[in-house]
Amino acid sequence: MYLADSRARTSAQGAVRSPAGRRRAALAPTVLALGTVSLVTDVSSEMVTAVLPLYLVTGLGLSPLGFGLLDGIYNGFSALVRLAGGHLADRGGGRHKWVAGLGYGISAVCKPLLLLAHSLTPIGIVLAADRTGKGLRTAPRDALISLSSTPGTRGRAFGVHRAMDTAGALLGPLVAFWILRATVDGYDAVFTVSFCVAVLGVLVLVLFVPGGRHDTVPARQRPTLRAALALLRRRDLRRITGCALLLGLATVGDSFVYLLLQRRLGVPDRWFALLPLGTAAAFLLLAVVLGRLADRVGRWTVFLAGHGALLLAYALLLTSWHGTGLPYLVLALHGGFYAATDGVLMAAASDCVPDALRSSGLALVQTGQALARFACSLLFGAAWTVWGDRAALAGAAVALAGCAAFCLVLRPRGEVPA
Amino acid sequence: MTVRSRVLVLVSAVAVLAAVALASVLHASARADRRDRPQAGGPRVASGPVALRGAGRLVFRNMAWGPHRDELTAVPAGDPDGPRTAAGLKCLRFHAASGTGVCLQAVHGPVSDTYRALILDARLRTVHRYDVPGIPSRARVSPTGHFAAWTAFVGGDSYAGTDFSTRAAIVDTRSGELIPSLEAFRIVRDGRTYRSADVNFWGVTFAADDRTFYATLATGGRTYLVRGDLRRRTVTTLHANVECPSLSPDGTRVAYKKRVSGLPKDAPWRLYVLDLRTLRETPLAEPRSVDDQAVWKDARTLVYALPGDYGADLYQVPADGSGRPRRISRAAVSPAYLG
Numbered sequence: 001m002y003l004a005d006s007r008a009r010t011s012a013q014g015a016v017r018s019p020a021g022r023r024r025a026a027l028a029p030t031v032l033a034l035g036t037v038s039l040v041t042d043v044s045s046e047m048v049t050a051v052l053p054l055y056l057v058t059g060l061g062l063s064p065l066g067f068g069l070l071d072g073i074y075n076g077f078s079a080l081v082r083l084a085g086g087h088l089a090d091r092g093g094g095r096h097k098w099v100a101g102l103g104y105g106i107s108a109v110c111k112p113l114l115l116l117a118h119s120l121t122p123i124g125i126v127l128a129a130d131r132t133g134k135g136l137r138t139a140p141r142d143a144l145i146s147l148s149s150t151p152g153t154r155g156r157a158f159g160v161h162r163a164m165d166t167a168g169a170l171l172g173p174l175v176a177f178w179i180l181r182a183t184v185d186g187y188d189a190v191f192t193v194s195f196c197v198a199v200l201g202v203l204v205l206v207l208f209v210p211g212g213r214h215d216t217v218p219a220r221q222r223p224t225l226r227a228a229l230a231l232l233r234r235r236d237l238r239r240i241t242g243c244a245l246l247l248g249l250a251t252v253g254d255s256f257v258y259l260l261l262q263r264r265l266g267v268p269d270r271w272f273a274l275l276p277l278g279t280a281a282a283f284l285l286l287a288v289v290l291g292r293l294a295d296r297v298g299r300w301t302v303f304l305a306g307h308g309a310l311l312l313a314y315a316l317l318l319t320s321w322h323g324t325g326l327p328y329l330v331l332a333l334h335g336g337f338y339a340a341t342d343g344v345l346m347a348a349a350s351d352c353v354p355d356a357l358r359s360s361g362l363a364l365v366q367t368g369q370a371l372a373r374f375a376c377s378l379l380f381g382a383a384w385t386v387w388g389d390r391a392a393l394a395g396a397a398v399a400l401a402g403c404a405a406f407c408l409v410l411r412p413r414g415e416v417p418a
Numbered sequence: 419m420t421v422r423s424r425v426l427v428l429v430s431a432v433a434v435l436a437a438v439a440l441a442s443v444l445h446a447s448a449r450a451d452r453r454d455r456p457q458a459g460g461p462r463v464a465s466g467p468v469a470l471r472g473a474g475r476l477v478f479r480n481m482a483w484g485p486h487r488d489e490l491t492a493v494p495a496g497d498p499d500g501p502r503t504a505a506g507l508k509c510l511r512f513h514a515a516s517g518t519g520v521c522l523q524a525v526h527g528p529v530s531d532t533y534r535a536l537i538l539d540a541r542l543r544t545v546h547r548y549d550v551p552g553i554p555s556r557a558r559v560s561p562t563g564h565f566a567a568w569t570a571f572v573g574g575d576s577y578a579g580t581d582f583s584t585r586a587a588i589v590d591t592r593s594g595e596l597i598p599s600l601e602a603f604r605i606v607r608d609g610r611t612y613r614s615a616d617v618n619f620w621g622v623t624f625a626a627d628d629r630t631f632y633a634t635l636a637t638g639g640r641t642y643l644v645r646g647d648l649r650r651r652t653v654t655t656l657h658a659n660v661e662c663p664s665l666s667p668d669g670t671r672v673a674y675k676k677r678v679s680g681l682p683k684d685a686p687w688r689l690y691v692l693d694l695r696t697l698r699e700t701p702l703a704e705p706r707s708v709d710d711q712a713v714w715k716d717a718r719t720l721v722y723a724l725p726g727d728y729g730a731d732l733y734q735v736p737a738d739g740s741g742r743p744r745r746i747s748r749a750a751v752s753p754a755y756l757g
Contacts, residue, residue, distance in 0.1 A: 050530070057553045057571055058510075061709065061725055119684040177530040183446035184453055192442035196435040203431050207424045256615070263601075272551045272572065273530075384615035392615075 030148035031157045033208040034141060035164035040201035041104060042165055045130070046172025047194040048111065051180065055187045060118060077128075079367045081135035086363025089140035090223045096140035096147075096359055097211050103137025104205060106130070108198035114191045139363035144209065146350035147358055152295055154350055155302070158343025159291020166284040170277065228360040236352035237361060241368045243407040244345060247307055248372030250400035252314075252380050252393070254279070257334060260317050260389060267327050275331065282335020283342075290339045291347070299348035300411045306340025307404045309333045314397040318390065345369070456484035457728075461502055461749065468492045468505035470514045470540045475756040477519075479509055481729040482749035490521070490542070495715075495755060498732065498747040505542055511554045513713075514538070514754040516563030518591050522554035522570075535568050537591050546594045551585055556662065556711045557752065559591075560624030560631075565648070566591050567622035567631070586619035586633060588648070600633065603646065606654040614638065619653075621662035621711050622646075625669050632663045632672060643672065643692070657697055661687070662711035664720075666737070670694055673702075673712045673720050673737065681707065689722065691737050704735045704743045715755055723751045 089099040110130040117123045142158075149157035179190050231237055252260075258275040261267050267275065294302040313333040316326060346362055353361030376396075383392035419427075456463070463486040468477065476498055480491040486504035490512060493502050509521035510533075519538035524531050533550035535557075552572035559566045567588045588597045597603075600619040605612040618636040625631065631646040635653060643660035644653040663672040672694060675687035685707030691700045702720065712722040720737050723730040728749040735743040 053571055054531075054553055057555070119682075121683055173530060179443055179446075180531070181526060182443060184450040186443065186446035186449075189442040189446035193439040196439040200432065200435055203428060207419075207428055259615070268549065273532075381615045385613055388613055389615070 027160060028148045030209055031145055031161060034145055035161045037201050037205045038165040039168035040197055042168030043172045043175060044194045044198040046169045047176040047190055050173035050176045051187060051190050059187045078131055078135045079371055081132050082139060082363050082367050085136035086139035086359040087225060087228050089143060089359035090357055096144045097209050100137040100140040101202060101205050103133045104202045106133030108195060108202055111191050111195035111198055115188055139359045139366060142346045142362045143359035147355060154347040155291040155294030155299055155344055158347050159288040162343040163284050163287040166280050170280055223357050228357060231357055231361050231364060234352060239410050240349050241365050243410060244365050244369040245372045246403040248369040249376050250396055250403050251373050251376055252396050253377040256380055260393060261327055261330060263389060264317050265327050278331030279335045282332045283338040286336050286339035291343055294344045294347060299344050302340050303344050303348060304404055304408055306337045310337040311397060311400050314393055318393055453483045453487060454485060463491060463502045463504050466503035468503055468542060470519045470756060471517045473757055476753055477514060478750045478753040479512055480504060481751055507542055511557040512752040513557045513559050515559040515561050518559050518563030520557045520559050520566040520568060522550060522557050522568055537566055548596055556621050558622055561626040562628055564592055564628050565624055569620040584618045584620040586622055604652045606652055623663050623665045625665060632665055634661045657692060664712045666714050667717055675708055700739045702735050702739055703741055713753055721753055
């Protein structure tokens with residue numbers, strides 16, 4: 001434990017001032033392999049996501065309304081799965097690859113199952129299983145990224161991974177609609193191709209991502225659940241988790257942002273479906289740049305600046321100015337927010353979790369953030385009902401500014417102020 | 419394993435996966451050929467002029483396989499399963515009244531499908547064109563032909579997301595002025611203004627006064643029948659558990675689908691008629707779950723679609739709860755009786 005502990009300490013310092021020559025160091029092959037796995041898997045899953053409403057309504061003749069009722073319950077379950085995935089990956093001296101592989105595998109198997117499910121309940125179960133796979137794999141995958149890159153280049157490594165991931169998410173719908181165009185009611189073909197692509201993702205993981213580091217942790221020191229829980233006694237991780245949680249409580253869900261964009265800025269209906277693409281494009285373009293910046297000026301600074309971008313987006317949504325460029329600006333800021341926070345938070349959290357508990361630690365931060373965002377959605381929806389959309393957004397903006405200011409004061413040790 | 423053998427495994431796996439993927443796409447595209455050939459024993463369909471005026475005509479989307487699949491077709495109202503005249507215009511959803519039609523159709527773009535609504539004159543010429551933000555669900559024209567409405571499903575955008583919403587639009591067919599979403603209207607529930615982010619509207623139906631309409635409002639997991647006022651831009655809740663209302667020709671009753679407890683989640687609806695004065699509900703004789711916005715053939719008869727071999731078939735049932743349902747036409751959906 002002592003060894004891992006001291007290494008984490010150096011990681012944190014490495015983040016501050018990386019040797020000039022190291023910054024140009026080549027990206028670890030594992031990061032590229034994991035990026036490829038995520039890219040391929042996102043093509044597969046976004047293919048299904050893109051055609052699912054169409055499939056339910058025109059393919060099966062089902063009414064998709066009321067489908068999201070179980071989402072709330074499922075979010076809680078998903079959080080538990082994520083924590084379990086993180087802990088399982090740490091046990092046995094780093095089974096990250098195999099737990100992540102299990103997660104990717106479950107999601108892959110779900111695709112052909114969609115062909116067999118013809119009514120709402122089985123489809124709901126298949127989608128829940130798909131998301132269980134995603135919950136299981138996220139923390140071990142991020143742990144692998146952080147363990148295979150040097151502390152000084154982690155921001156960039158996560159940036160590259162997130163950019164590749166987002167590229168896959170943008171490609172998926174294109175492939176799906178191309179198949180629908182080439183066929184008649186080709187949903188079966190979409191699901192089959194999606195399955196083949198998902199299998200490819202699992203294969204790349206199995207073949208090109210190195211396995212666990214059995215040599216680094218002796219068997220008797222294998223992490224226990226208690227050790228994982230004891231992570232919260234570390235001041236730095238507690239602060240990071242606390243801040244992620246606080247800021248998550250003031251992060252309005254994506255669908256609300258798009259709804260507000262349309263209502264407040266009058267985005268035409270035909271563009272509505274393209275709004276998430278705007279966010280994704282900005283995320284894709286900025287992820288690597290901001291990841292590198294985080295390596296250079298400090299992860300916490302970039303992380304908080306990302307929330308500043310989100311705050312600015314809220315402010316623009318609150319103004320009564322209706323310029324034509326405004327929706328683009330809001331989407332760019334929204335994508336920038338993700339680019340500056342999603343991978344960067346993982347890089348920052350990696351700095352204060354020992355190697356042996358990396359997956360559990362990252363799962364903890366992710367889960368805290370996800371639950372806080374879910375709570376925010378509920379609160380925001382309630383505020384909307386009582387006070388209307390403008391007041392609800394103003395409230396969220398004030399909360400975000402307050403939380404960001406608080407986190408600026410509470411920055412983890414080892415990060416220098418900008 | 420060496421890098422070389424790993425690459426070898428990957429390449430062979432890619433070859434197998436690509437073959438499976440290609441086979442599935444080819445299999446699905448071969449379906450196109452089959453569907454372009456008329457099926458034996460199916461309705462006869464021939465090209466010809468179709469007009470949205472003239473009593474005793476029934477116009478619907480033809481779903482029979484063949485070259486006129488998905489086109490608007492007209493039949494005599496007295497012989498709905500007889501030979502069909504195809505107009506050459508493809509619509510996913512359709513409705514017409516008093517020489518005005520609304521046609522919701524898919525536009526196959528380079529990136530993905532988009533949808534649009536066409537307002538048609540009596541000779542099926544496009545008068546106005548609007549973007550529809552999602553998958554078309556319901557279409558309706560007011561008895562006067564002066565207003566048209568449509569509903570679309572707008573999909574969720576999260577990973578394996580399951581949150582969907584609906585958007586209902588109303589257009590003045592004379593001026594072309596569009597109300598893109600009924601969510602802009604003030605909602606009055608129990609005498610007070612009601613606001614919520616989870617408000618959804620669908621299934622608009624119009625009265626003959628060019629001012630009043632009815633629709634479904636969903637919020638907080640419940641549905642309501644609302645009466646809308648186009649001039650004051652308000653909707654007022656009238657009755658709970660009403661979806662896809664359809665106003666009778668005399669404006670006194672609403673046919674609708676009601677969610678009946680104890681039925682399976684996939685097929686939860688039964689057809690009912692609600693008397694707007696007494697709010698008395700009458701269950702109709704159709705024993706199956708109906709997911710359609712019914713149309714009134716006349717003051718006593720309702721027509722609606724149920725799933726069939728080629729997508730959907732049309733059925734009719736008396737509006738007073740008596741009798742039994744009868745299939746009137748196969749491979750047809752979105753009917754409109756012209757008067």
